[in-house]
Amino acid sequence: MSAKPLYIDEHPLFAERLRAIRLLYTDLDGTMLGIGGSLFIDSKRRPSLVAAEAIVSINSACLEVVICTGRNRIQAAEIARLCGWRGFIAELGCVVVPDRGAEPIYNTGVWAPDSLRAGETPFEAIDRVGALDALREAFPGKIENHTPYHTNREATHVLRGSLDINAARQVLGELDLQVEIVDNGVIHPIATTLVDVAEVHAYHLMPAGVSKSSAVALDLTRRGVDPAHAMASGDSVADVGIADSLALGVVMGNGLDDASVAEAILARENVALTRGHRSEGWAEMAISWLDAISHE
Ligand SMILES: [Mg+2]
Structure with a gap:
């Protein structure tokens, strides 16, 4: 294990894993979006198409992306629609939506299955x-x-x-x-x-007991997707933890602003870092991903 997190282009394991990935779970704020939560602003507050172009490239390659965010279902559904994606995970892993417009599945952690009354959220x-x-x-x-x-x-x-x-x-x-x-x-x-x-x-x-990670595991099982074909991108400790049930995790460079994120990355061998921050890091990940797939 290295003493500092490795960039996505620094270890052969990352490229090897990327080659098999067909599904990405992505965080939004601090990850795919630029400053202020804009898709068209980069990490230095400049107007930019870098993340939008990455989305187009991913969609053109028919790869699947599932938003995994703390935002609520209404917000996540609209963002998924704007990006041309379908299912998503909202409210920090508590709300799993298999497809836009579908009924949500509530991930209630340690609660007993009968904890919710009829029709209750x-x-x-x-x-x-x-x-x-x-x-x-x-x-x-x-x-x-x-x-x-x-x-x-x-x-x-x-x-x-x-x-x-x-x-x-x-x-x-x-x-x-x-x-x-x-x-x-x-x-x-x-x-x-x-x-x-x-x-x-x-x-x-x-x-209690809900995490983005448990929601992704639930969604993956529901889809019948092999974890070897899935990865996660994010900027927080909760995002890094998702990598435990997937082939790879990719953390945006700005994630290191939080010392506990560096620690979480170093505790795992399957989590890579991007040099770019926020949307630029996300685009960097997309380019590495598409490059790895094209060399399959
Ligand atoms: Mg975030």
């Missing part, structure tokens, strides 16, 4: 068992919905505020369903109703 179940009320009661003035991003969700709640995460886990541990809280880092909302909070964090509430 995991989002509603988290509310039903009192997760939000319990947090508001335990941390008055310190937690609230992350408006406007908390709407149109089916599985995960997006909150903002400042919590002692271990104390919050204890509060959630008292509930009838196992609900996990994930700290998504510091944010800078324009306005809040929080009281005496110096640093605001975004938090996700989700069914």
Whole structure:
């Protein structure tokens, strides 16, 4: 194992694995998209066609791409449609959609199969068992919905505020369903109703035991695709973890801004890094992929 992550063109294993890949699971923000979530802006804020051209090349080669994002189903469906793709995974792995317009499959992690009531979404179940009320009661003035991003969700709640995460886990541990809280880092909302909070964090509430990785594994089984024919691209630790059930993982250069991502890459031999950041890294991956396939 090397002491620093290897670039996608630096190890023969990567090209060898790429040759067999026919299906890509890709993250959007910080991965396929440029700054500000635009497909037409690169990592240096310049207007660019680099990612769009990569999408056209991948589609022309009849290779399949499945979006795997934290965004909600409505957003993911529209982005998939714009790109000419079909199935996708939304809300951090909680919502698996086999095809655009198809009924979603809820990935509810450790929850028992009968945890959801008839017609209920995991989002509603988290509310039903009192997760939000319990947090508001335990941390008055310190937690609230992350408006406007908390709407149109089916599985995960997006909150903002400042919590002692271990104390919050204890509060959630008292509930009838196992609900996990994930700290998504510091944010800078324009306005809040929080009281005496110096640093605001975004938090996700989700069914315990769900990951992008488990959603991809579920989707792969559902498709009947051999993991040797699939890879994942991303920029976070959660994205790197997907590679454990696939042939290859590709991390965008900007992923290294988070030290834990470098650590996660080094712990695996099947994860490569791109030199480019964000959309430029994604295009670099696409070029390596198409190049490997053409030499098959
Ligand atoms: Mg990302």
